Structures are given as structure tokens and as C-alpha cells.
Amino acid sequence: MTSILGISAFYHDSAAAIIVDGQIIAAAQEERFSRIKHDSSYPKNAVEFVLNYSNLSLSQVEHIVFFEKPFLKFERLLETYIGFAPKGFAQFAKAMPVWLRDKLFQKRQIMNFLKEHDNNFKDEKKLFFSEHHLSHAASAFYPSPYEEAIVLTADGVGEWATTTVAIGKGKDLEIKKEIHFPHSLGLLYSAFTYYVGFKVNSGEYKLMGLAPYGKPIYSKIIKDNLIDIKPDGTFRLNQDYFEYATGLKMTNNKFDELFGQKPRLSEKENINQFHMDIAASIQEVTEEIILSLTKSLKEEYKINNLCLAGGVALNCVANGKILKEKIFENIWVQPAAGDAGGSLGAALAYWYLEIKKERQILKPDSMKGSYLGPEILQNEVERELKEIGANFKILNESELMDFTAESLKNGDAVGWFQGRMEFGPRALGARSILGDPRSEKMQKNLNLKVKYRESFRPFAPSILSEDKKDWFDIKSDSPYMLIVSKVKNEKIIKMSEQEENLFGIDKLNIKRSKIPAVTHVDYSARIQTVHEETNSKYYKLISKFKEKTGCPILINTSFNIRGEPIVNTVKDAFQCFMGTELDTLVIGNCFLKKNNQDSKLKKDYKDSFELD
Numbered sequence: 063m064t065s066i067l068g069i070s071a072f073y074h075d076s077a078a079a080i081i082v083d084g085q086i087i088a089a090a091q092e093e094r095f096s097r098i099k100h101d102s103s104y105p106k107n108a109v110e111f112v113l114n115y116s117n118l119s120l121s122q123v124e125h126i127v128f129f130e131k132p133f134l135k136f137e138r139l140l141e142t143y144i145g146f147a148p149k150g151f152a153q154f155a156k157a158m159p160v161w162l163r164d165k166l167f168q169k170r171q172i173m174n175f176l177k178e179h180d181n182n183f184k185d186e187k188k189l190f191f192s193e194h195h196l197s198h199a200a201s202a203f204y205p206s207p208y209e210e211a212i213v214l215t216a217d218g219v220g221e222w223a224t225t226t227v228a229i230g231k232g233k234d235l236e237i238k239k240e241i242h243f244p245h246s247l248g249l250l251y252s253a254f255t256y257y258v259g260f261k262v263n264s265g266e267y268k269l270m271g272l273a274p275y276g277k278p279i280y281s282k283i284i285k286d287n288l289i290d291i292k293p294d295g296t297f298r299l300n301q302d303y304f305e306y307a308t309g310l311k312m313t314n315n316k317f318d319e320l321f322g323q324k325p326r327l328s329e330k331e332n333i334n335q336f337h338m339d340i341a342a343s344i345q346e347v348t349e350e351i352i353l354s355l356t357k358s359l360k361e362e363y364k365i366n367n368l369c370l371a372g373g374v375a376l377n378c379v380a381n382g383k384i385l386k387e388k389i390f391e392n393i394w395v396q397p398a399a400g401d402a403g404g405s406l407g408a409a410l411a412y413w414y415l416e417i418k419k420e421r422q423i424l425k426p427d428s429m430k431g432s433y434l435g436p437e438i439l440q441n442e443v444e445r446e447l448k449e450i451g452a453n454f455k456i457l458n459e460s461e462l463m464d465f466t467a468e469s470l471k472n473g474d475a476v477g478w479f480q481g482r483m484e485f486g487p488r489a490l491g492a493r494s495i496l497g498d499p500r501s502e503k504m505q506k507n508l509n510l511k512v513k514y515r516e517s518f519r520p521f522a523p524s525i526l527s528e529d530k531k532d533w534f535d536i537k538s539d540s541p542y543m544l545i546v547s548k549v550k551n552e553k554i555i556k557m558s559e560q561e562e563n564l565f566g567i568d569k570l571n572i573k574r575s576k577i578p579a580v581t582h583v584d585y586s587a588r589i590q591t592v593h594e595e596t597n598s599k600y601y602k603l604i605s606k607f608k609e610k611t612g613c614p615i616l617i618n619t620s621f622n623i624r625g626e627p628i629v630n631t632v633k634d635a636f637q638c639f640m641g642t643e644l645d646t647l648v649i650g651n652c653f654l655k656k657n658n659q660d661s662k663l664k665k666d667y668k669d670s671f672e673l674d
Contacts, residue, residue: 075402127411200411201399210367213368259329295352296355406485480649495619499615541596623668
């Protein structure tokens, strides 16, 4: 038996993953344990979890692989400062002490952290370093169901690479092409995230969600001034407008002058039509680049399968466009596409590329639905709820499905905590807040009264896989909520000309389809197809809801409030239940109603987390 521990840390979304004889056993992000969103620290709790889950001590693990090479990153930092000198001295002066104290000696630092798990662990020869983009590519290709695939990875920056193309065949994976820092599609998108007033490395999905409210009237300005896009989709950024390479912010005054406005100051300023149009414009340019890249790669390599990873792969609107254009026969996106997934990719890359083991391909993939995190057993749930002082009923599975579906049918917002936690940023029916998609008020209510977040943010539909073609223009499965598709024409309620001309966010209150709570203003939805094989309990719940309402869909959003990581423990779940306007909590086989709880247990905690 050969076990490999993968670790990603020290930038954002630290995580740990473990594979045994090539099989993915467990993976989790540190934020779920530490309760710090996008936690970048050494993933001590996540490592402890994956070791415990696989019944291994650290000394028993044969290989430990870190997801990138710190020395190469340091080289990029030094060369960038030298190349841009004297610009950027402030950033250089700020970064150097940290690098010289901690990051340059990361091997020693990681060894010290590892020894905290196991006093007997002393073997430095077990620790290896992958490369950032190779880790991403491995996380996308090896768990995919394809013998052969083109693997496209795009993010902010790894060591030097920002975009890479790899070819995977069997157990082999080789990076063929790279675009290097400072030319980065991820950093371009993050620059606009910053400009519109959202937080870099966490607010990019807000920018994507805002885009359909605007018109892409600034696309030409972006392409004429900020980015030179070649016919094959490769690109170069004009550094005159950016400060991320040398400064402490993403954009500069020249960028502001180009668009005629200063950056929005986060929460302090309202979002207006300008911000929506900017979001629509950068989204359109991003899609154009990704479509050009994927078309040219298909033409060059003549391979029918595409795998995606890196933070840009979380742009599910762009993913949906690749699918719609039928550039590839099949697409598979790593559900933990960001840096967290690098922990898994690092372990897989070592298994196949260093130990050279033969690859076993599983259908639909090897990710087990991405349910790779902790699971809380029923007796623990009951014990912890009793300790908290909660009032609950214990139901058998049939009653649980019936009671929960009835609650949803009656318009309740339901906290749903079942089985193993998801790995990656999306809740997939294990740690989810659920609602009735037919409700015209549910999107606004969930955003403002449960999630405490911006009202424009869309919600995703979870649909029984076999029913997807009746409701959406999608033929392939989307189990990880990473593909956006249009709602079927026959389910749409077209807006009148007067409604179309309303100010962006005012369109939110207009009923646009038979499932308005999950239909975005452009009649699209970020779909999760639900499969009995990977999540039978969630599948049964949606089936029961369909039996009661004729609708095979539920609203699915992550079980947390804004700025909080997804709930991980019974205590986390109960706190969120009592601190929001959730009506029902279903945790294991325990069923809780808000109006049956002791009001003294209610806790207002929405200000406990830094806003994302």
C-alpha cells in the first residue's frame, strides 16, 4: 500500500488531500476547520483530518508533496522587481523580509509543521515539491474519465506560468505551452474585480454574477488598450495600466482615466450601471480569450476531450460557452479548480509521473462526487444537538424526505447537512441551504435574510440528472455546478420591452421563468445535475419534492452566511440556523424547526466574519 499526502498552502485556500494506491481517499480545505475564509496558513487541521480518515499516522505516509516550488516563485519575484525597477520598491521592501524569514526556507518550515502531527516523523527525504501548474493540470486530468485530453490551466500566477496547456495520455501528462507572468488572464479579471469594489481572490464570482445586468460597452476599450489578443487566444497585457507586478494594488490612475472613474470603494458605494457594464465587458473579453484558446488547441492537437483547472476554470459562464460552441465532445472541470485542488494534483502527479503507476480510469470520474471531507455520524449529531440544547425530532429516511420536501414546498429556507463535506468552493447537496425555485421572492429573501449578501447574486438549481433536458439547454451532466446554461424557452417568461429597459438590479423582482429563483436576468442558470450514485440522499429529497410539486429542482446555495466558510460541524450548522432566518435544519436524521427552539439560543453572528 502506497500513500501520498498532498499539501497546498501559503497563498490562499490551503488544503490537504491523501491518495492510497492512486485512489482519492480524502481532501479538505483548511478554512472549514479554522473558520477563516480562504485561509492561507499551513493546513494543520486539514492534514489531521485526511490522516485520521485514512487511518494513517504521518510516519506511515510514504510521500508528502507540496503543490509548488517556492524557489521558482522567489526567482520570479526578484526578476520582476529588477525588471520594473525603480518602480515597485515599496512592494519589494515589504515582501523581502517575509521571503527571507519564512518563504525561502519553506522546506524547513514545512518539515517543522509536519513534525507537529507526529513526533516520530523525521524523514526529510519523504518531502517533495511539485510545480504549481503541473499540480493544477494533474488535478484536472487524472480524476477525469478520459484516456486522452487537452488540459488547459489558467489562474493568477503560479511560479512563472499564468496559463498552461498540457496533454494527458494514460498515465502521462506533459506541459507543452506556457504564458508567463505578468501576462495573466486571472490577474486581468482580478484587476476588474478590484476596480468594481470586490475583494481580489474571493469576489471574482460576484463580478461574473453582476455581468448579465450590464452591457459590454467597454470591451473595445479593454482590447484596444489593456490586452493584445492574438488569433489563437494567446495574449499580452499592457503593464502601463496595472500595478499588481510592482505595487500594493491591482490598477493605477491611468486605468481609472481610461474608464473615466475611480475604483468603487467596496461597500461604501452603491453599484451603478457603470459597474454592471464594466463587469459585462471584462466577462465578454474573458470568454472571447477562452473560446479562441480552446478552438486553436482543438485545431492543433485534434483531441476531443478538454480538462480545465486553475481559478479561471471556476468561471462557469465561460465553461458553458465552450460547451455551447461544441468545440470539444467532452469537458471535465476539476471541482476544486483553485489552489485547494493543487494539493490533490500534487499527490496524483507524484503517483503517476514519479512512481509511474498505471492509470485506472473510472466513470463518471474518480472524484466521488467531490464528497471527500469529514462526515459526522448520527450518534454524534444527536449528542451534540443535546449538548447545545436544541429541540429536534429523529426521523427515519422516508419521514425525513417527506417532512423536508413538505417544508420546502411551503416556502421554507432549509439548512441541509448530510454525509461527507464537499471539497472545493461549491456546496453540492451535503452542506447546502435549499429552497423552492418556483418562488418569486426566494432569491431576494435568501440573499438578504439568510446569506446577508448582495441582492443581485444568483442561486444555482440542483436538478435530477434525467430531467435536465426538459428544463435547460444542456445535454451533458454538470455534477459540480461549473457549467452555465440557458433555461428552456418553454419555461421562460419573456420580459416586456418596459421591463427590459429597467435599471439592472430592478429586473431582479421580475418573474423570468417558471423557476424564477434560479433564473438569472439573462435567462441562464449555473446547473448542478444530481446523481443517485454519488449522493443518494439528496437525489431522494429532490425526487420527493418533484413528487409533491412536479418540479425536479431545488435552489442550492452553500450553508453559511456571507464571509463565513461553509459549515463543518453540528455547532457551525446550528449557529447558522439560529443566527439567520432559516426555517428548518435537517442534519443527519434529525429534523429541527426554528419556532421550536429556545429563543435564548439565537445568536446574531453576521458581523463575526470579515466580508468577502
